[in-house]
Amino acid sequence: MQSFAALLCAVLTTVTYVSASSFFRMPLTKLASPSSYLAGLPDADRARAAFLKNFASGSPATVPASNLAYVQYTTSVGVGSPPTYYNLVVDTGSSNTFVGTGTKYVQTSTSIFTGEDVNVTYGTGYFSGFEYLDQVMLAPGFVITNQSIGDALSYADFEGVDGIVGVGPVILTEGTLSPSTNELIPTVMNNALSQGLITEEVLGVSFAPATSYNDTNGALTYGGIDSSLYTGEITYTPVTPTYPAGYYWGINITDATYGSAVTVIPTSTAGIVDTGTTLVLLADDFFESYLRAIPGAKIDPSTGLMTVPATSVSEIQTLNFTIDGTIFSMDAAAQLIPIDQNTAWGLSKNKQYGVVSYLGTNSGEGLDFIIGQKFMEKYYAVFDADSNRVGLAYTEHTFTTYTP
Structure with a gap:
């Protein structure tokens, strides 16, 4: 579970019963x-x-x-x-x-x-x-x-x-x-x-x-999926046998690139898909390749987040993960925290921060990435225990225009 101090109490919304053959539809x-x-x-x-x-x-x-x-x-x-x-x-x-x-x-x-x-x-x-x-x-x-x-x-x-x-x-x-x-x-x-x-x-x-x-x-x-919440087909990939990722909703990423030229994850590696983690975390050596590809980007020691110079924001390339033959990309909007949210996050008002960060260990230990909430805000996710697999699909939020 993501342990954050000072969580607020949730605001509840109403429940609408659809039918016995359908499901309860309640929004987030x-x-x-x-x-x-x-x-x-x-x-x-x-x-x-x-x-x-x-x-x-x-x-x-x-x-x-x-x-x-x-x-x-x-x-x-x-x-x-x-x-x-x-x-x-x-x-x-x-x-x-x-x-x-x-x-x-x-x-x-x-x-x-x-x-x-x-x-x-x-x-x-x-x-x-x-x-x-x-x-x-x-x-x-x-x-x-x-x-x-x-x-x-x-x-x-x-x-x-x-x-x-x-x-x-x-x-x-x-x-x-x-x-x-x-x-x-x-x-x-x-x-x-x-x-x-x-x-x-x-x-x-x-x-x-x-x-x-x-x-x-x-x-x-x-107990199922809601086809109105995603577009196209769901890409399913088996839960990885790699320890320890396989104890969780672990999957293999075949490779990852930043843009078309920079390799971030060079070979198939195991990690997990986790609603309880906010950020997207990459093994430290993977993250270093990503960080170096963005001119002027660095880790802010006061927050532990990546900062990106204003001059580099418009040049942000997509971060592309290949999962079971399908590419799932994080565009600039997915990689960056909107500046108008900085105050709410407790950040400096005029800095540009990112949601991709380092895991804390190098690759090769059986859990080399965590796909967290910020990735799942762009994709529909399915956790299928019956078939021991994880599914991902595009949504209307997958590609959006980022405005600083």
């Missing part, structure tokens, strides 16, 4: 951000990357998520009967679901204590507490029974959110319970499938660039 919402929200963000992304590398020893329903201050998505989840609603971080890089870091866990008649302690460490944060079984409502009419829920009694770096809904592979829950340390905890996706709420263990993710602080602009689809 952008929120206003505090003045120093960026503090520690790149380091938190890199800490998350280091942790991920070391960790591994019926009908679809579309629900809303809220982009908090441009850097994190949450979704509203009801727990208990009657439900208490929690704003939970949407995390494909972890698999435990828990509440209590903001709004406290409210026990009702559906709450069953399992007798287990639960403890999960993330990149720069953690939670520990008690494990319960409870009723979980992802949308009206979409209710999971006996879902494992952690009650966070102790935690760090979850200010402004109420916890996490973990939608990573179930293996990531191993070792998080005590005394049953070898027990796996079924995720919300596992239980939705086993209880007949969905017929496919597939998660569709539609993010989008922010156009305002409160921008309703995307969706999460449990």
Whole structure:
């Protein structure tokens, strides 16, 4: 989970039921951000990357998520009967679901204590507490029974959110319970499938660039995909067998170039697709090739982000990733933070910053990149546990014009 201090509470939107043969359609919402929200963000992304590398020893329903201050998505989840609603971080890089870091866990008649302690460490944060079984409502009419829920009694770096809904592979829950340390905890996706709420263990993710602080602009689809949220065909690629990326939603990138002449990733390498990471992180040697290709670009030591001179902004070339034979490009708009967002991110007002940064380790360690939120704001993503694959598709936001 991306651990950012000072997360804001999410603004919820209404739910519309479509039909039993379709799905619940609920949009994503952008929120206003505090003045120093960026503090520690790149380091938190890199800490998350280091942790991920070391960790591994019926009908679809579309629900809303809220982009908090441009850097994190949450979704509203009801727990208990009657439900208490929690704003939970949407995390494909972890698999435990828990509440209590903001709004406290409210026990009702559906709450069953399992007798287990639960403890999960993330990149720069953690939670520990008690494990319960409870009723979980992802949308009206979409209710999971006996879902494992952690009650966070102790935690760090979850200010402004109420916890996490973990939608990573179930293996990531191993070792998080005590005394049953070898027990796996079924995720919300596992239980939705086993209880007949969905017929496919597939998660569709539609993010989008922010156009305002409160921008309703995307969706999460449990149990399938929404063809109205992407264009063309979905390119699927198998989850990589490379350790440790293969413990997550890991894929291979065949190669990557900056423009047509600069090689950034020379050969096939493994990394992960992760909603819980804000930036796009490249192994340090890959990133150095990218950085050198942009005249005057450098790392700002005060933020950990790349800065680009104004004279170079108009010359930004596309960053092209080849995945299973298809090129997925980040144009200038995808690579740069709009200057009018700088204040919200806690950045210097007139500098141009980028969203591509370094991982913190060189390539060759089995997790050489992380495709995070800023990439997924340009592409539709599919996490398909049934076929053990990840899908990506173009959207209406893939290519846009950048205005500094």
